[in-house]
Amino acid sequence: MPGAAVLCLVFIPYALGHYLSCLLRTVNAILAPQLMAAAGLSPAELGLLTSAYFLAFALAQLPVGLVLDRYGPRRVQCAMLLVAALGTLAFAGSGTFAQMLAARTLMGLGLAGCFMAAVKAVSTWISPARLPSVQGYLIAAGGLGAASATLPVRLFLQYADWRWMFILLALGCVVVGALILLLAPTPPAAPPKRFDRRVLVDVYRHPAFRETAGLVLIPHTVFFGVQGLWIGRWLTDVGRYPEQSVAWLLYLGMAAVIFGAISVGMVTEWAAKRGYDAITVAGVGVALFIAVQCAIALNWQPGIAQLAVAFTLVGTITGIEYTIVAQAMPPALTGRASTCLNLLIFAGAFLVQAGFGQVVGLWQPDSANRYPPVAYSAAFGALVLLQLPGLAWFAWRRRRVGPRNTVESAF
Structure with a gap:
């Protein structure tokens, strides 16, 4: 298939689905004040509501992987985007916490396959030599979606209610689903793969998977869980920034995702030329990420705006775990390994996002419904x-076996 046809018929339709997925995943960071006012939500309820998206993502990973193999990304993604449209429309009409929770969960289920479907589609129609760069463009499309959930949403709220925004996003899900159904080619038929629990056991027991998960998994869940909601609330409650400034800072943070993803790749290649493997780069990055969180926990007032952006910029290092696992594990296990990582990451992000709200909710808000800095210090x-033991364990292993060994040599 010619390159222009692949761009228009494969990449753009599926990338739009991933764009919507990331937009709806992070939009509550801007809408938190409106949602809390509309349904009288506490921080614990807001965290549970927003994190329901991650829980639905986690529960859907294995089933979505199986149906993608059996029926192909075109039919599966179209059907799932219709489910997402239904959940998004239901969210627009919700008036209670229970209704919002059910709608948010349905939204997450419908969008759970966006990235996997896109990867499967481009893997079918694009040559292996071009896959790394094309997958990078997919991640950039997700970064644009997350950026669109910040300042553009805040500007929209100046002209219309948040419920109208979700109605338009529901319509967007329908339109993208129709584009995929009408434009995307049907891949060649492939024999269906049976689900084998032993393959998952092999993934979880593999040394490369265990070392990578031990170091990067919890930081990755923290990055997803906090970046999608609580950084915005921290800027409002601790930094005392107005909503417009919060939207601008979150926009800068989401834009930093794209820059950070590119930088991680460049730094990893630079380190490899000097004999350092990717997991060593990950270890340094995780240490920096934890240092940023320590500064946030101390509520360092002169640098609150810079810390909010640095959290997102440095946090992009956690995405390196997919590359480490893909490089270190046998080819027969890499697909299921990515699915297992997704399952653990999204389940962990659910726990982080919901648990953060539980901790903050232990304190009482002031008359302006702002929670005290000590509440956020405790949560961060x-x-x-939670992250320090994994970093300490990795550092001890590396010190014992040497910094330039492969992942397998650590065991």
Whole structure:
């Protein structure tokens, strides 16, 4: 298939689906004040509501992987985007916490296959030599979606209610689903793969998977869980920034995702030329990420705006775990390994996002419904304590076996 046809018929339709997925995943960071006012939500309820998206993502990973193999990305993605449209439309009409929770969960289920379907589609129609760069463009499309959930949403709210925004996003899901159904080619038929639990056991027991997950998994869940909601609330409650400034800072942070993803690739290649493997780069990056969180936990007032952007910029290092696992594990396990990583990451992000709200909710808000800095210090401090053992364990292993060994040699 010619390159122009692949761009218009394969990449753009599926990339639009991933764009919508990331937009709807992070939009609550801007809409938190409106949602809390509309349904009288506490921080715990807001965290649970927003994190339901991650829980639905986690629960859908294995089933979506199986149906993608059996029926192909074109039919599966179209059907799932219709489910997402239904959930998004239901969210627009919700008036209680229970209704919002059910709608948000349905939204997450419908969007759970956007990235996997896109990867499967481009893997079918694009040569292997071009896949890394094309997958990078897919990640950039997701970054644009997350950026669109910040300042553009805030500007929209100046002219219309948040419910109208979700109605338009529901329409967008229908339009993208129709584009995929009408434009995307049907891949060649392939024999269906049976689900084998032993393959998953092999993935979880593989040394490369265990070392990578031990170092990067919890930081990755923290990055997803906090970036999608609580950084915005921290800027509002601790930094005392107005909503317009919060939207601008979140926009800068989401734009930093694209720059960070490109930088991680360049730094990893630079380190490889000097004999350092990707997981060593990950270890340095995770240490920097934890350092940023320590500064946030201390509520360092002169640098609150810079820390909010740095959290997102440095946090992009956590995405390197997909590359590490793909390079270190046998080819027969890489597909299922990515699915297992998704399952653990999204389940962990659900726990982080919901748990953060539970901790903040232990304190009482002031008359302006702002929670005290100590509440956020406690929540960020708890997250730092969760991540330190993995970093310490990795550092001890590396010190014992040497910094330039492969992942397998650590065991």
